[in-house]
Amino acid sequence: MRKAVIAGNWKMHMTCAEARAFAEAFRPLVSSLPADRDVVLAPPFTAISTLATALDGSGIHLASQNVHWEGKGAFTGEIAPAMLLELGVSHAIVGHSEPRKYFSESDEQINRRARAAQSAGLVPIVCVGESDGQRESGETERVIRRQVEQGLDGLDTNHLIVAYEPIWAIGTGKTCEAVEANRICGLIRSWVGNPEVVIQYGGSVNPATIDQLMIQPEIDGVLVGGASLDPIGFARIANYQAPVSA
Numbered sequence: 001m002r003k004a005v006i007a008g009n010w011k012m013h014m015t016c017a018e019a020r021a022f023a024e025a026f027r028p029l030v031s032s033l034p035a036d037r038d039v040v041l042a043p044p045f046t047a048i049s050t051l052a053t054a055l056d057g058s059g060i061h062l063a064s065q066n067v068h069w070e071g072k073g074a075f076t077g078e079i080a081p082a083m084l085l086e087l088g089v090s091h092a093i094v095g096h097s098e099p100r101k102y103f104s105e106s107d108e109q110i111n112r113r114a115r116a117a118q119s120a121g122l123v124p125i126v127c128v129g130e131s132d133g134q135r136e137s138g139e140t141e142r143v144i145r146r147q148v149e150q151g152l153d154g155l156d157t158n159h160l161i162v163a164y165e166p167i168w169a170i171g172t173g174k175t176c177e178a179v180e181a182n183r184i185c186g187l188i189r190s191w192v193g194n195p196e197v198v199i200q201y202g203g204s205v206n207p208a209t210i211d212q213l214m215i216q217p218e219i220d221g222v223l224v225g226g227a228s229l230d231p232i233g234f235a236r237i238a239n240y241q242a243p244v245s246a
């Protein structure tokens with residue numbers, strides 16, 4: 001039985017003071033979640049420590065928004081796995097479409113990040129997804145398959161999460177149809193070749209769309225951007241209505 005993972009990616013939002021206020025409001029709203037799900041928050045590096053203190057004992061996990069493949073060295077602006085582990089971080093987002101787009105991250109670099117994260121004991125959340133143009137020209141499956149095969153090369157698929165984030169759905173308010181998101185997540189599962197791999201959907205997830213997404217059998221959770229900045233809205237997402245098991 002796969003455990004659902006509800007993750008919030010704060011991107012470049014939230015000062016330490018804002019993160020503390022979020023945690024105070026959020027904690028009581030997720031204090032009695034069903035045991036079938038985990039909640040993960042990915043703040044900017046600067047707020048990790050604050051959030052670790054404010055969420056201590058809550059069971060909420062912390063993710064980084066990136067991780068480097070080297071343990072230390074002259075890599076300005078990067079962060080090493082041990083620096084994250086020291087703060088209690090358990091997950092690391094890699095391959096998000098924003099660094100792929102703005103910093104030309106390649107599948108090879110993403111794979112190196114994911115491997116280093118995993119061998120240090122972090123769970124990589126590897127993001128994949130097609131652009132608008134790729135979908136329109138019928139390339140969706142080919143693009144995602146390449147991202148999955150190259151991004152996950154050499155990884156232990158029992159200790160990672162794949163996030164399917166169609167680029168055209170990110171920050172646009174256009175959530176991918178739940179049935180279509182389910183279809184792609186099913187394909188990703190077949191390409192990964194491990195029925196137990198956890199696969200999230202991400203892209204304009206909000207309190208109004210969460211229940212429909214989580215009913216889908218291939219969708220094991222969500223990676224939420226904008227809607228994770230509001231403690232009440234994100235708590236509603238974390239408290240999604242579980243499908244009735246057969």
Ligand code: 13P
Pocket residue numbers: 009096165169170171172173202203204205223224225226227
């Ligand atoms: P939005 O939920 O704001 O569309 O962002 C999705 C995302 O990129 C999460 O990583």
